[in-house]
Amino acid sequence: xxxxxxxxxxxxxxxxxxxxxxxxxxxxxxxxxxxxxxxxxxxxxxxxxxxxxxxxxxxxxxxxxxxxxxxxxxxxxxxxxxxxxxxxxxxxxxxxxxxxxxxxxxxxxxxxxxxxxxxxxxxxxxxxxxxxxxxxxxxxxxxxxxxxxxxxxxxxxxxxxxxxxxxxxxxxxxxxxxxxxxxxxxxxxxxxxxxxxxxxxxxxxxxxxxxxxxxxxxxxxxxxxxxxxxxxxxxxxxxxxxxxxxxxxxxxxxxxxxxxxxxxxxxxxxxxxxxxxxxxxxxxxxxxxxxxxxxxxxxxxxxxxxxxxxxxxxxxxxxxxxxxxxxxxxxxxxxxxxxxxxxxxxxxxxxxxxxxxxxxxxxxxxxxxxxxxxxxxxxxxxxxxxxxxxxxxxxxxxxxxxxxxxxxxxxxxxxxxxxxxxxxxxxxxxxxxxxxxxxxxxxxxxxxxxxxxxxxxxxxxxxxxxxxxxxxxxxxxxxxxxxxxxxxxxxxxxxxxxxxxxxxxxxxxxxxxxxxxxxxxxxxxxxxxxxxxxxxxxxxxxxxxxxxxxxxxxxxxxxxxxxxxxxxxxxxxxxxxxxxxxxxxxxxxxxxxxxxxxxxxxxxxxxxxxxxxxxxxxxxxxxxxxxxxxxxxxxxxxxxxxxxxxxxxxxxxxxxxxxxxxx
Amino acid sequence: xxxxxxxxxxxxxxxxxxxxxxxxxxxxxxxxxxxxxxxxxxxxxxxxxxxxxxxxxxxxxxxxxxxxxxxxxxxxxxxxxxxxxxxxxxxxxxxxxxxxxxxxxxxxxxxxxxxxxxxxxxxxxxxxxxxxxxxxxxxxxxxxxxxxxxxxxxxxxxxxxxxxxxxxxxxxxxxxxxxxxxxxxxxxxxxxxxxxxxxxxxxxxxxxxxxxxxxxxxxxxxxxxxxxxxxxxxxxxxxxxxxxxxxxxxxxxxxxxxxxxxxxxxxxxxxxxxxxxxxxxxxxxxxxxxxxxxxxxxxxxxxxxxxxxxxxxxxx
Numbered sequence: 001x002x003x004x005x006x007x008x009x010x011x012x013x014x015x016x017x018x019x020x021x022x023x024x025x026x027x028x029x030x031x032x033x034x035x036x037x038x039x040x041x042x043x044x045x046x047x048x049x050x051x052x053x054x055x056x057x058x059x060x061x062x063x064x065x066x067x068x069x070x071x072x073x074x075x076x077x078x079x080x081x082x083x084x085x086x087x088x089x090x091x092x093x094x095x096x097x098x099x100x101x102x103x104x105x106x107x108x109x110x111x112x113x114x115x116x117x118x119x120x121x122x123x124x125x126x127x128x129x130x131x132x133x134x135x136x137x138x139x140x141x142x143x144x145x146x147x148x149x150x151x152x153x154x155x156x157x158x159x160x161x162x163x164x165x166x167x168x169x170x171x172x173x174x175x176x177x178x179x180x181x182x183x184x185x186x187x188x189x190x191x192x193x194x195x196x197x198x199x200x201x202x203x204x205x206x207x208x209x210x211x212x213x214x215x216x217x218x219x220x221x222x223x224x225x226x227x228x229x230x231x232x233x234x235x236x237x238x239x240x241x242x243x244x245x246x247x248x249x250x251x252x253x254x255x256x257x258x259x260x261x262x263x264x265x266x267x268x269x270x271x272x273x274x275x276x277x278x279x280x281x282x283x284x285x286x287x288x289x290x291x292x293x294x295x296x297x298x299x300x301x302x303x304x305x306x307x308x309x310x311x312x313x314x315x316x317x318x319x320x321x322x323x324x325x326x327x328x329x330x331x332x333x334x335x336x337x338x339x340x341x342x343x344x345x346x347x348x349x350x351x352x353x354x355x356x357x358x359x360x361x362x363x364x365x366x367x368x369x370x371x372x373x374x375x376x377x378x379x380x381x382x383x384x385x386x387x388x389x390x391x392x393x394x395x396x397x398x399x400x401x402x403x404x405x406x407x408x409x410x411x412x413x414x415x416x417x418x419x420x421x422x423x424x425x426x427x428x429x430x431x432x433x434x435x436x437x438x439x440x441x442x443x444x445x446x447x448x449x450x451x452x453x454x455x456x457x458x459x460x461x462x463x464x465x466x467x468x469x470x471x472x473x474x475x476x477x478x479x480x481x482x483x484x485x486x487x488x489x490x491x492x493x494x495x496x497x498x499x500x501x502x503x504x505x506x507x508x509x510x511x512x513x514x515x516x517x518x519x520x521x522x523x524x525x526x527x528x529x530x531x532x533x534x535x536x537x538x539x540x541x542x543x544x545x546x547x548x549x550x551x552x553x554x555x556x557x558x559x560x561x562x563x564x565x566x567x568x569x570x571x572x573x574x575x576x577x578x579x580x581x582x583x584x585x586x587x588x589x590x591x592x593x594x595x596x597x598x599x600x601x602x603x604x605x606x607x608x609x610x611x612x613x614x615x616x617x618x619x620x621x622x623x624x625x626x627x628x629x630x631x632x633x634x635x636x637x638x639x640x641x642x643x644x645x646x647x648x649x650x651x652x653x654x655x656x657x658x659x660x661x662x663x
Numbered sequence: 664x665x666x667x668x669x670x671x672x673x674x675x676x677x678x679x680x681x682x683x684x685x686x687x688x689x690x691x692x693x694x695x696x697x698x699x700x701x702x703x704x705x706x707x708x709x710x711x712x713x714x715x716x717x718x719x720x721x722x723x724x725x726x727x728x729x730x731x732x733x734x735x736x737x738x739x740x741x742x743x744x745x746x747x748x749x750x751x752x753x754x755x756x757x758x759x760x761x762x763x764x765x766x767x768x769x770x771x772x773x774x775x776x777x778x779x780x781x782x783x784x785x786x787x788x789x790x791x792x793x794x795x796x797x798x799x800x801x802x803x804x805x806x807x808x809x810x811x812x813x814x815x816x817x818x819x820x821x822x823x824x825x826x827x828x829x830x831x832x833x834x835x836x837x838x839x840x841x842x843x844x845x846x847x848x849x850x851x852x853x854x855x856x857x858x859x860x861x862x863x864x865x866x867x868x869x870x871x872x873x874x875x876x877x878x879x880x881x882x883x884x885x886x887x888x889x890x891x892x893x894x895x896x897x898x899x900x901x902x903x904x905x906x907x908x909x910x911x912x913x914x915x916x917x918x919x920x921x922x923x924x925x926x927x928x929x930x931x932x933x934x935x936x937x938x939x940x941x942x943x944x945x946x947x948x949x950x951x952x953x954x955x956x957x958x959x960x961x962x963x964x965x966x967x968x969x970x971x972x973x974x975x976x977x978x979x
Contacts, residue, residue: 582891585891585979603974604977604978605943605973605974605975605976605977605978606978607938607939607940607943607978608938608939608940609938609940610940610943634936634938637889637891638887638889638891638892638936638937638938639887639889639935639936640887640889640890
């Protein structure tokens with residue numbers, strides 16, 4: 001057979017497929033790559049004939065030019081990125097070279113290579129985004145690519161464009177059972193199946209291991225989700241939702257850091273009272289090791305541990321959305337602690353904050369008892385005219401003194417920082433705890449969304465007989481922040497109502513509901529699709545009574561299920577597809593099968609007319625339809641009128657006699 | 664196919680309907696047998712009508728010849744009939760001092776051979792050359808028979824007294840063997856009430872002429888037999904040969920006979936293509952006298968052999 005050369009239509013399909021597959025990458029690439037990409041595709045579409053004639057004549061020259069162009073492109077990419085390894089460069093190379101491949105495509109073989117490249121390009125989108133819209137877009141591109149392949153193989157042009165798309169979509173839908181089995185049963189390991197390149201985890205926001213003025217108020221401007229929580233029972237009251245993160249011990253008067261790590265020792269003894277609270281936390285990637293639990297986490301989940309100042313940490317940085325099941329007790333007493341910790345809790349930068357020290361010693365002289373000093377300090381905060389604001393005035397020299405006695409405007413990190421220093425100066429061990437406070441309830445899915453703007457900082461002080469207790473100076477200044485959430489204090493940054501609808505209450509409600517629904521779908525997607533790791537898999541298997549199933553058994557189960565599915569499909573297909581190689585006969589047999597289900601099977605030696613006559617007697621209502629199909633069949637099979645084949649096929653497909661139960 | 668041919672072919676089929684109707688006025692309640700007989704003649708085949716005396720074999724043969732406007736000769740076969748009585752004799756002419764050939768009844772369009780199995784095998788075989796070759800050799804001289812030429816023979820069932828069973832080679836010359844059987848109740852009553860058949864036969868007018876029959880026969884070539892039909896026919900032949908149920912498999916000639924009879928049947932029913940049903944309709948008549956079960960002695964079982972064949976071979 002002669003080599004099948006690509007015609008304009010084939011190239012058009014290919015170019016559209018490749019362009020759509022790489023389209024989401026364009027914004028991430030240096031501008032010249034998409035331009036070159038589209039340019040090459042258009043060139044291949046617009047000059048197919050001239051190009052191929054030219055090709056034949058100047059094969060060597062063209063090959064040289066191509067080689068030079070390609071190496072030029074690779075060098076340019078190297079120039080742009082400074083490397084040829086990594087995710088971004090890999091994608092850039094792929095996008096560029098795919099267009100080159102389409103540009104030089106001539107024969108059948110080239111088409112298939114390009115199609116595979118296209119499918120691969122589709123996959124690479126997952127390196128950047130794993131959201132539902134991305135997945136949906138990729139599905140659409142897969143359907144288009146497959147429709148292109150169908151068109152390419154439909155050399156007799158039997159299918160219309162729509163039918164091609166229909167077939168392609170059907171293929172995709174038919175793959176769902178196998179997809180599900182592979183997804184559910186494929187043995188999961190901790191962490192991603194293959195390592196993503198290093199540059200895959202840049203630009204994540206969140207609470208870090210240090211705090212300086214402005215670091216949290218900067219976070220508050222972000223509406224990104226930090227984590228979502230599903231409670232086993234009711235969602236606790238807003239004021240008790242303190243999500244504990246990094247604990248900061250050491251300060252230079254401005255900046256707080258965790259200090260020398262004491263973390264990996266066993267936590268100090270703690271006593272829990274009251275009912276345990278169980279909940280699932282699905283955390284967004286932070287590229288850090290902190291996990292945020294309600295104070296105080298009593299049972300750390302697998303692969304995490306509690307430090308001795310009760311930070312919950314994972315063994316590996318969280319680089320992908322992950323779900324954990326946590327247990328907390330809201331009432332607790334942290335027992336005795338060794339002296340080194342208490343000393344660390346008193347350390348102050350030397351020769352700083354004179355005014356604060358002065359206030360501290362005044363309080364200490366007046367009240368003596370640490371508990372009384374604490375109350376007095378909080379009272380003092382309430383009496384003074386402190387203002388809770390995202391835009392505090394500039395404080396340059398002694399930040400704590402300036403804030404407490406001069407400006408008196410600040411955000412939670414100012415309060416936590418200043419109050420901890422005040423306590424330390426008064427001789428009470430204290431530390432700063434950062435994390436999140438509150439969260440927004442999604443009534444659609446009944447879960448809590450904690451966003452970056454819920455970031456918060458508070459103080460923990462050590463009192464004899466009571467242990468470390470939480471003191472939130474922000475609460476003293478702005479109780480609303482704690483009681484009703486930050487949305488009610490600084491609302492302008494939080495809810496985006498589409499322009500012009502700010503005053504329409506129904507619109508606002510609808511908008512919120514829509515937002516909540518979208519978030520819930522995303523949450524489910526995150527929990528059950530992206531977050532389907534070893535734990536989820538185990539949990540899921542338990543639902544089916546497989547309590548301890550290891551990866552070997554999973555693999556066996558996987559093959560059994562796949563085998564069963566494929567065997568079932570094969571049996572169905574073999575059963576449905578008669579031995580005949582003639583399409584007309586094939587469809588006629590389907591027709592006969594359908595009628596056989598109504599209780600009138602065709603005898604093997606019964607001719608179509610006889611059969612139609614016999615069946616019509618028992619199925620009067622189908623008479624005209626049966627006659628139409630029979631006439632078409634006869635015209636195709638016995639009068640070699642193949643033009644009717646499509647019409648015949650359609651008639652058979654839509655033919656659905658009612659089943660008659662055997663009487 | 665162009666328009667003119669289309670019109671003439673549909674005109675022809677209309678005429679065939681008239682022919683069937685006209686014969687049906689005389690032979691009551693035997694529509695199927697009439698159609699089969701007509702199909703046999705359109706397929707240029709010789710027809711053997713077999714049944715007990717008195718069911719209208721001869722009447723059917725006569726009517727056929729008359730309605731088709733063919734000139735016909737009838738011979739009553741007897742045990743003392745000689746070949747010359749069929750073929751003709753050369754008689755010495757004194758005036759010319761030569762032998763003049765006096766053609767026998769075979770020189771006609773239709774030869775009605777009544778009770779063919781009453782003649783001796785010698786006489787029967789005289790018909791053989793005429794039926795197969797459409798020519799007659801007498802005194803070393805070969806003479807062509809007129810066109811169209813049919814033999815319509817009738818015979819009594821073989822087990823009756825004074826019959827000489829037709830040899831197999833001669834049976835094979837007949838495209839079809841049909842049976843009439845007794846009329847049903849209504850037809851019988853009408854027969855008893857109605858006029859004398861002989862009288863009716865005298866008065867019947869030809870519907871078409873012999874010249875018109877030839878184009879109708881030609882039209883057979885335009886009937887389409889698709890691959891699927893040929894597959895089916897070959898499956899039938901193959902099964903008859905390899906299944907071991909039958910004494911002899913069907914010959915290639917039988918296969919050709921089935922196909923042309925099926926085409927004629929399709930033409931009568933005015934379709935342009937052969938259907939499996941067409942083959943099944945003519946099959947018992949075409950192969951009934953050619954196919955026998957291995958363990959069968961009774962001739963009556965022949966029909967069942969054909970039915971058995973039909974039911975054993977699925978339509979591809």
